[in-house]
Amino acid sequence: xxxxxVLYSYWRSSAAFRVRIALNLKGLHYETRAVHLxxxxxxxxxxxxxxxxxxxxxxxxxxxxxxxxxxxxILEYLDETHPQPPLxxxxxxxxxxxxxxxxxxxxxxxxxxxxxxxxxxGTQFGADDExxxxxxxxxxxxxxxxxxxxxxxxxYTGRYCHGDTPGMADVCLVPQVYNARRWxxxxxxxxxxxRIDAACAAQQAFHDAMPEQxxxxxxxSV
Amino acid sequence: xxxxxVLYSYWRSSAAFRVRIALNLKGLHYETRAVHLxxxxxxxxxxxxxxxxxxxxxxxxxxxxxxxxxxxxILEYLDETHPQPPLxxxxxxxxxxxxxxxxxxxxxxxxxxxxxxxxxxGTQFGADDExxxxxxxxxxxxxxxxxxxxxxxxxYTGRYCHGDTPGMADVCLVPQVYNARRWxxxxxxxxxxxRIDAACAAQQAFHDAMPEQxxxxxxxSV
Numbered sequence: 001x002x003x004x005x006v007l008y009s010y011w012r013s014s015a016a017f018r019v020r021i022a023l024n025l026k027g028l029h030y031e032t033r034a035v036h037l038x039x040x041x042x043x044x045x046x047x048x049x050x051x052x053x054x055x056x057x058x059x060x061x062x063x064x065x066x067x068x069x070x071x072x073x074i075l076e077y078l079d080e081t082h083p084q085p086p087l088x089x090x091x092x093x094x095x096x097x098x099x100x101x102x103x104x105x106x107x108x109x110x111x112x113x114x115x116x117x118x119x120x121x122g123t124q125f126g127a128d129d130e131x132x133x134x135x136x137x138x139x140x141x142x143x144x145x146x147x148x149x150x151x152x153x154x155x156y157t158g159r160y161c162h163g164d165t166p167g168m169a170d171v172c173l174v175p176q177v178y179n180a181r182r183w184x185x186x187x188x189x190x191x192x193x194x195r196i197d198a199a200c201a202a203q204q205a206f207h208d209a210m211p212e213q214x215x216x217x218x219x220x221s222v
Numbered sequence: 223x224x225x226x227x228v229l230y231s232y233w234r235s236s237a238a239f240r241v242r243i244a245l246n247l248k249g250l251h252y253e254t255r256a257v258h259l260x261x262x263x264x265x266x267x268x269x270x271x272x273x274x275x276x277x278x279x280x281x282x283x284x285x286x287x288x289x290x291x292x293x294x295x296i297l298e299y300l301d302e303t304h305p306q307p308p309l310x311x312x313x314x315x316x317x318x319x320x321x322x323x324x325x326x327x328x329x330x331x332x333x334x335x336x337x338x339x340x341x342x343x344g345t346q347f348g349a350d351d352e353x354x355x356x357x358x359x360x361x362x363x364x365x366x367x368x369x370x371x372x373x374x375x376x377x378y379t380g381r382y383c384h385g386d387t388p389g390m391a392d393v394c395l396v397p398q399v400y401n402a403r404r405w406x407x408x409x410x411x412x413x414x415x416x417r418i419d420a421a422c423a424a425q426q427a428f429h430d431a432m433p434e435q436x437x438x439x440x441x442x443s444v
Contacts, residue, residue, distance in 0.1 A: 054371035055326060055364075066315050072294075072329065073321035080314050092302050093288050099295035103328075104277060107294065111333045124357065125347035135346065142277075149276035 005030035008052065008060040010037045010044075011214035014110050015071040016059040017175035020214075022075050024205035025166065026082045030061075034216030037115055057116075072106050075168055087168040089156075098162050101150055101169035105176045109143030113179070136183040144180065144190055147173070151192040159199055166200060174200045178211065227252035230274065230282040232259045233436035236332050237293040238281040239397035242436075244297050246427035247388065248304045252283075256438030259337055279338075294328050297390055309390040311378075320384050323372055323391035327398045331365030335401070358405040366402065366412055369395070373414040381421050388422060396422045400433065 007023065007030050009016040023030050035058050036043045043049060044056045053060045053069050061068040063081075068074050079087040088095050111117070113136045121127040121135060151157045161169035177197045180187060187194060200206040211217055229245065229252050231238040245252050257280050258265045265271060266278045275282045275291050283290040285303075290296050301309040310317050333339070335358045343349040343357060373379045383391035399419045402409060409416060422428040433439055 054375075055330065055368040057330070066318070068318050068322065070322040070325040070329065072325050073318050076321055077314060077318040080317070092299060095302070096288070096290050096295050096299040099298055100290065100292040103292040103294050106325075107292065107329050107333050108277065108279070111329050112339065117334065120357075120360065121343075121347065124353070124360075125343065125349065127347065131346070135342075138342065138346075146277040153276075 004064050006033055006062040007031070008033050008035050008049070008058055008062075009214065009216070010035050010058045011211045011217040013037065013058045014114070014175035014179055015057070015106075017178070017209055017211065018071045018106075018171050019059045019061060019074050019078075020209035021171045021174065021206055022078050022087060022168075024208050025085060025087070025171070026078055028078070028082060032215055034214075036216065072102065075102075075171060079168075085165065087171065089162055089167070094156055094162060097150075097154060097156055098167055098169045101147060101161055102172040104143055104147050104150070105172040109139055109176055110179075112139040113183075133183055137185050140176070140180045140183065140185045144176070144185070144187070144193060148190040148193050151196075157192060160196055166203060166206070170196060170200050170206075173197065174206055226286050228255055228284040229253070230255050230257050230271070230280055230284075231436065231438070232257050232280045233433045233439040235259065235280045236336070236397035236401055237279070237328075239400070239431055239433065240293045240328075240393050241281045241283060241296050241300075242431035243393045243396065243428055244300050244309060244390075246430050247307060247309070247393070248300055250300075250304060254437055256436075258438065294324065297324075297393065301390075307387065309393065311384055311389070316378055316384060319372075319376060319378055320389055320391045323369060323383055324394040326365055326369050326372070327394040331361055331398055332401075334361040335405075355405055359407050362398070362402045362405065362407045366398070366407070366409070366415060370412040370415050373418075379414060382418055388425060388428070392418060392422050392428075395419065396428055 005028055007019060009020065009032050035049060044058060050056050052067055055069065059071055061074050068077055075087060088098055118132050121132065127135065151161065156162045158164045160166045161173060173193065174197055177193060227250055229241060231242065231254050257271060266280060272278050274289055277291065281293055283296050290299055297309060310320055340354050343354065349357065373383065378384045380386045382388045383395060395415065396419055399415060
């Protein structure tokens with residue numbers, strides 16, 4: 001069945017992962033079009049994809065005639081066009097708190113460790129795999145430490161980052177925790193994060209958005 | 223006169239600069255408390271400041287009993303609590319476009335070049351000043367190139383990034399252009415950006431938010 005919503009995605013992209021979770025939470029059907037970020041020098045650099053997304057990054061969401069880029073802008077858009085269930089609380093202070101948590105990850109953790117940055121520290125500074133891993137651990141640990149502190153001191157923290165239903169901050173947190181595990185970042189000091197990550201993992205919307213569940217994920221090695 | 227709004231700021235921080243512009247556009251009086259990011263190893267790492275902002279970054283905006291962090295969350299908060307003049311358009315597609323432009327800078331340019339990242343490439347990879355400048359030019363050029371392309375192809379682009387009044391995308395753009403000039407990033411290929419930056423510079427709200435206008439800016443050398 002054709003869908004009005006088309007998501008240009010890569011299975012392991014944290015930013016695409018966020019949008020997949022949000023689409024699933026909203027119960028929206030969408031078609032995945034895979035953009036392989038590594039093969040052939042990166043399919044995101046093709047002329048056809050660059051015409052959709054001038055940053056040559058994933059994700060891009062196409063909603064009919066609208067071409068939407070930047071995952072956090074897409075989450076806000078989905079919450080405005082499909083308000084139920086909400087990704088943000090209704091009160092001003094709560095919204096500011098959830099957006100701040102989200103942006104700890106979206107602005108200050110994820111951008112420092114995505115593929116193009118790891119490629120750049122390799123090219124410019126000759127970083128090898130171990131140095132790239134140390135770089136990742138440095139930024140992910142700093143961000144998750146702050147995130148955990150914010151959760152621990154907030155009156156809003158519940159079963160999820162804000163209250164007892166998943167929302168925007170959870171949508172940002174889960175892909176970052178997935179990524180942290182991939183890079184073997186120690187997580188033992190973050191009990192709230194681990195607890196919330198586990199609560200999310202039990203939700204179908206999060207499970208179905210996991211990298212390994214995507215049509216472009218490689219088959220498991222045997 | 224005491225103010226209910228207190229901004230913890232550093233004169234040259236792009237993220238604090240954004241919030242200063244927004245406060246000025248909204249006509250809001252605020253008290254500046256300077257946090258010197260370099261002196262004494264960085265005042266943002268003091269226990270008192272870390273209690274306000276667990277990321278130990280500027281800005282933090284205190285609004286009465288509310289402690290707000292993350293500049294983009296603060297912009298959204300100010301737009302909700304003080305709607306006039308608006309930082310975002312009213313239509314869904316326009317809002318998504320303005321937020322995407324804003325996040326090109328807030329998520330994919332600025333975080334890669336702030337002080338802590340430049341310190342880290344120095345510490346971890348031994349980058350000297352010239353290598354730090356090359357790193358900055360790489361990321362700022364990539365981001366501004368995409369931003370210019372998005373402006374050039376959008377039906378929304380006017381005297382400012384969206385139409386003929388300044389808004390959230392301009393609030394993000396101007397500090398990044400200031401930063402680009404500081405690092406001598408060539409800007410000749412970005413005619414829309416230069417035109418909009420000049421239009422903003424003529425506005426009092428932007429002028430008063432400039433780093434050199436801040437109480438914590440160093441005196442000019444003679």
